[in-house]
Amino acid sequence: MLRTKGTGIALTYTLICDFPEPEKLNRKEIVELVDIAPMNRDSGSLQGKRYIRGGRRRVRTVLFVSIMSAIQYHPKLKPM
Numbered sequence: 001m002l003r004t005k006g007t008g009i010a011l012t013y014t015l016i017c018d019f020p021e022p023e024k025l026n027r028k029e030i031v032e033l034v035d036i037a038p039m040n041r042d043s044g045s046l047q048g049k050r051y052i053r054g055g056r057r058r059v060r061t062v063l064f065v066s067i068m069s070a071i072q073y074h075p076k077l078k079p080m
Contacts, residue, residue, distance in 0.1 A: 011062050011066040014062040033056065035053065035056070037052075038051060039051060
């Protein structure tokens with residue numbers, strides 16, 4: 001169980017239940033599966049807006065909320 005202050009049992013259970021296969025994947029595959037890397041809409045010299053869509057929305061949402069909470073308590077993350 002994750003015991004970092006600011007992350008809680010909701011993150012742990014979400015990762016266990018909704019994302020049970022991380023040990024079988026590498027970093028790039030995990031980012032694509034959860035869809036936390038922004039996709040670009042570029043064509044030639046045109047640079048479109050970056051966006052995130054698809055993937056496992058519940059995992060992405062719980063990660064975001066947990067990270068925002070951890071930023072408040074973790075001394076190394078707080079300045080960021």
